[in-house]
Amino acid sequence: MGNFPVKILAAAVLALWPRLVFGDPVADEAYENGIAAYKRKDYRNAYTCFRQVSDQIKQEALYHVWLGSTCKMIYDSDPKPENLHLLLEGAAAYKTSFGKNSDLHNHYNAGRMTVLYAIQGARNLIEWELSPTPLGAQLSAETGDTLLNRRMESALDSVKCLLTLGAKGLDEVWDTILERERRERLFVGPRQAISDTLELYLTFYAENSVKLLKTAYDVDFEGVQADYFIPKITAACRRGETSSDPQWFRDLLYAIQFDGGHNMRAAVCRLIGRALDQEEKFEQSVAAFEKAVRYAQSDSSVASLYTDLAHIAYRVDLRRAVAYDRMAYHKNPLSQVIRDNYVGHSLNLALACLDQGRIDEAITHIQAVTLFRSNYQAEAFARLARACLKSPASDAREKAVKASREAYQLDPRYKQEYRDILVQMGRSEELFLLDNEKGQPAHPEEGQERPAAAPQKGSSSVQNTP
């Protein structure tokens, strides 16, 4: 009996000795099977096989590359939220691999998958928990708002953590860029153009920095320091100017340098607003631009944003467009473009008002834009004169003559219109003086064309105004 434990031990050793000496054939086979499954694009099976490999194989850097790549492929082929954790697992695998073989591409992949996980995770949370109709809304009706608020707070904290994680992932990618750049230069020396690999890294960095910030837009950029990305993306774009697609980098650089190049929040809100506008999501686009206005610091930037808003609003609500134009003009009255937009939109609104018989309102809109110089000021005076002629007010006819005279003085092509009004009003003295003016043709048909009207964009109707 005394030898019984020894016998058991000996039996165990005898049973295990092939495994101890030659390794675990089942686990080794799993590795081979995993690679085979990966090659035939059966990623799920490959993942299962890779999880079964022996500890000995797990010491190899290449195993972690296979595992990381498999995780990424599973998520790409089936991007469901329940597969999202695979991105993080893949990032960890690549990180382990980088620790073992210092291959920079593994470092890049680790950072890249962390960023993708963070962005997608944050988007999912925003969509589920923080959107205007969160899943917990029904819950709140039953158990009160407190629970919902707590849940939303928790979701917000999670989003912040994810965004911070994403920023760290981007830092890892940037480190990879610098290291890759250094190694390339060390072996090749100074060069004019960057390599394709470096271009890939730079494109990923710049593109995903903006994506991360666009995700952060929904939580008011909590969790990330938005302005930090301006110098980083600028540095990436500067390097990218020697790539095969420099224009992409230049466009991005131009977009992020809105508002003096120090206000990423405003720049991102503007980019989001433009994207939503292209998708014809009017209200969301306006909300994004209005957020950009709140973040913008310089008056000229605010004015530019109001002009963008006016262009968006023009398609659906002319009155609102004019209101935005007015605000843009007040912020930056020196800009010729802003003035012209304001005048153009106001004249269109006035025309629509006249069509609907709201003459006083039309006159008010036109008068507001006759007070400053613009390319359409003469046209504005001419339209004011026409509107005044339709007005029943006692002094309207006098105003019409005055406005018509102003239009003529600004642009001689309005002479005939002025003359017509003088004839209509029976102002013979002024008519005589007009006809005998030196250096001016008596009638516009002799040497002048009829002036062009202010540009009319989209519908000039106010039927769809609130």
Added chain:
Amino acid sequence: MSRHGVVPFLAACFLSVSLSSASAQDPRAVVLGGLTQALEDYHKDTALLLESVLSRDSTRITLFDPELSPFLEDLQRYVNRTRERHAFAREKGMADLRVERAAALVYAYAGIAFGRARRFPEGHALLSDARALHPGVGQEPSPLSWAAQTDTLGTWMEEQTESWYRKLGQVRVVVSPQWTADSLRFMPLQVEAVTDSSGADAPATEAEKTICEGVRALAEVALRDSIRASVPAFDIHLPRGSYSVRDAQGLLVPVRLSVGDSSRLAIDPRVDLWAPETYAEADAIRLKEVADGASGEEIDAGRIPFGRILEMTVDLEGYERRQEQVFFYRPGFPRLDRPDVIAIQAEPGRPCLYLKEGAGRLKKPFSVRRYLKYVIIPALFLLGVQ
């Protein structure tokens, strides 16, 4: 030559030409060129970071500003990378003027940015490194897009970092490891400006006041972190003036220190510990900490701190057993004025008196007239400002 033969021939020619041109390049020149370009890229990157940092409203910057932190962390990474590259260049004897200039500019930009974030000592150290590498760094043009053409980097170095650094004094704190481990590790310490600080440059503007507050808070953090990490000796920087160090209750470390122009002060809290003894051997005095109104652990002889409320149990050979709350303080330091706590003035190395008057006084043969005398002899020396 056939059509199939021409292509390999041309490829071979091209390859041989490429190889010969590559081999013609001096590998040392290749490395030096790559190194210089890398450092110049770092220089440009840090210039962008600096511009972003300086574009922030300085009056709104707080200590450990979350908005500035990513910039500073990134700048620190660039500084580390630059140090590595520069050390490599020196090691290989390739640190030429361009390399040193680019490295110096990286340090200078980082130094200015650290100054902007109220971290003047770190900023100053970086600027010193920059000057050591490239003495003319101050004459370099400013990298900021909005700066005037005549604006030099030296202006920004002076304005953001150096002028403020000169207003600071350095205080060397030497902490006894035992004392640190037992007494202060978990105590939130505060450095308070003493109002009667004579000779101090009082902050003139609100912005200066904010900066002073920031520097002081930074010193507090350095003090706390170093003690927690059991660092035996470290430096803190404070604006000139007088300060006291206290814990969150304002009691524990009643140290007053003055930060002067060039003086290098040392706080040496070797011991803050006292040992109570009584004349009669049978007598016993036990001291316990008071935590949240309840008595805590008994304090060993030789570890009794100043500036803390303690529960003192006096056991006099069975004659009498009393419990009092006491508070030991040094002359010149704040005493606690509370009716339920007896404040006892004490000097290190000298006996102090436990005074009890009136009907409730202790009855003991050793009592002298109206008071009973106990001798509390400090076992070791108390901390002091050297």
